[in-house]
Amino acid sequence: MxxxxxxxxxxxxxxxxxxxxxxxxxxxxxxxxxxxxxxxxxxxxxxxxxxxxxxxxNWEAEADEEESTRPFSAAMATIKKRVEWRKSNPAGDVLGWTPSSRQRLRRAPPLLHLCLMSLVKHGEEIESLEGIPDDLKHKIVSLLCSNRKMNSRILRTYLNGSTTEIHLTDCSWASEDVIQDAFTSCNIDHLRLVQLDLSGRCMPDYVLHTIFAKSQYSFPSLVTLSLKGAYRLTDNVLSVLASSAPSLKSINLGKCSLITSCGIISLAEKLNLTELYIDNCQKIDVMQILPALESMEHLKVLSVAGASTVCDTFISRLMHACGYNMRELVVADCHDEAIAAFLEASGGSLIELSLNNIAKVEHQTAIAVAHGCHSNLQNLDLSFCRRLTDEALGFIVDNCSHLSILKLFGCSQVTEQFLKGHSNSQVRIIGLTGSILDEMEMSKV
Known part of the structure; x- marks a missing residue:
């Protein structure tokens, strides 16, 4: 042993x-x-x-129901349904689109993009932005933010001197003191645009109140304000914004999870807004703010992405009041069935349209987009709309001659038939090939 x-x-x-x-x-x-x-x-x-x-x-029916809930069976059922639909709805009869035989070369990244990305890669070596044109300066700072290269030293350099715009697409790196000090040393009298996105960590009510409440009209020239992702802000500061920036026309409060319907109604009563972004604000009921939206005679852009309360009644009433003037509508992640009817009736003025992740978008919506939005549409987001076939996408792209950007993230059903078959030479398709981050950066340049 x-x-x-x-x-x-x-x-x-x-x-x-x-x-x-x-x-x-x-x-x-x-x-x-x-x-x-x-x-x-x-x-x-x-x-x-x-x-x-x-x-x-009943035994066989119960067994079939149990079988249909399993992932493999559900996938097979989806494939079978898709095949049967295509057999009963030939592409030529429904959309009348056939792929072009003309071959196109893949577009190379712009030289400007390559130069800016090289500069961003060595962002810690940047000592000054003096002498750089404002538009390039803003692009450099935006790229530094999105690539996590921004810091307080570069921010001071960026705001040094007179500027009319501030583009900070990601403020998650900053502290409350950094933001307050930056606006203390900045000349705010001539600011027309302020973008402080993803500022939840550094932007509670008292910080924004300190920045905007210096005087009654402390931001007299401010037209555009973006506070997307400022999840610590409440309705209390919206009245301060309205009194400090009376010329404000565009405001982005997307993902400001503490903002409620009452705050939006109060803001609409005090400002003559033309653009309103309230994406993924779960405390906002769009039906409650609908009367306030209907009173906005000059409303051109509305984003209610992710709003669970969007319904056919909301779309119908909104379009009746503002549809003639609307040029951008974002209803991504919503379940609205009347979108095709709206596009056919009032889509002619739209420049940008986002139908991201709307499950019901398929060939009927494609026909509505191609017929109703063909005259002005430039930017279209159909990401995760997996019911759209190659024929449907080709029909849209070939009919919308002004379309320059088409986003198709998550559209795994798209094949070479569409990519090599459409005839719109100026459209840039984002989200299907290469690195997602690279494609998004290129779209900003």
Whole structure:
């Protein structure tokens, strides 16, 4: 017995050896019981059916229902449904689109983009932005933010001197003191645009109140304000914004999760807004703010992406009041079934349209976009609209001659038939090939 070892490789004396032999059968039974309990999670087996169950007409229906809930069966059902739909709806009869045989070369990244990305890569070496044109300066800072290269030193350099715009697409790196100090040293009298996105960490109510409440009209020239992702802001500061920036026309409060319907109604009463972004604000009920939206005679851009309260009634009433003037509508992640009817009736003025992740978008919506929005549409987001076929996408792109950007993130159903078959040479398709981050950066340049 001296030469035997236990399960962990340690030598056993005679007493331990007898104990190990005595418990071994029970351990085997325990392991078999654990395997039996876990087996249903990893495998399926056919259960014996009694004769009386076979005679029951409901048994087969219940079995089919159980089978349909399994992932593989659901996938097969989806494929079968898609094949049957295509057989009963030939592409030529529905959309009348055929791919072009003309081959196009893949567009190379712009030289400006390559130069800016090289500069961003070595952002810690930037000592000054003096002498750089404002438009390039803003692009450099935006790229530094999105690539996590921004810091307080570069921010001071960026705001040094007179500027009319501030573009900070990501403020998650900044502290409350950094933001307050930046606006203390900045000349705010001539600011027309302020973008402080993803500023939840550094932008509670009191910080924004400190920045904007210096005087009644402390931001007299401010037209555009973006506070997307400022999740610590409440309705209390919206009145301060309205009194400090009376010329404000565009405001982005997307993902400001504490803002409510009352705050938006109050803001609409005090400002003559033309652009309003309230994406993913779960405390805002769009039906409650609908009267306020209907009163905005000059509203041109509205984004209610992710709003669970969007419905056909909301779309119909909004379009009746503002549809003639609307040029951008974002209803991504909503479940609205009247979008095709709206596009056919009032889509002619739209320049940008986002239908991101709307499950019901398919060939009927494609026809509505191609016919109703063909005159002015420039930017279209159809990401995760997986019911759109190559024929539907080709029909849209070929009919919308001014379309320059088409986003198709998550559209795994798209094939080379569309990519090489459409005839719109100026459209840039984003989201299907290459690095997602690279494609998004290129779209900003």
């Amino acid at each position: 001296d030469g035997e070892t236990g399960e962990e490789g340690r030598p056993m004396d005679l007493r331990n050896w007898h104990r190990e032999r005595r418990w071994r059968p029970y351990r085997a039974d325990l392991h078999r019981e654990v395997a039996r309990l876990r087996a249903p999670a990893f495998a399926r087996y056919r259960v014996e059916v009694r004769k009386d169950e076979l005679d029951d007409p």
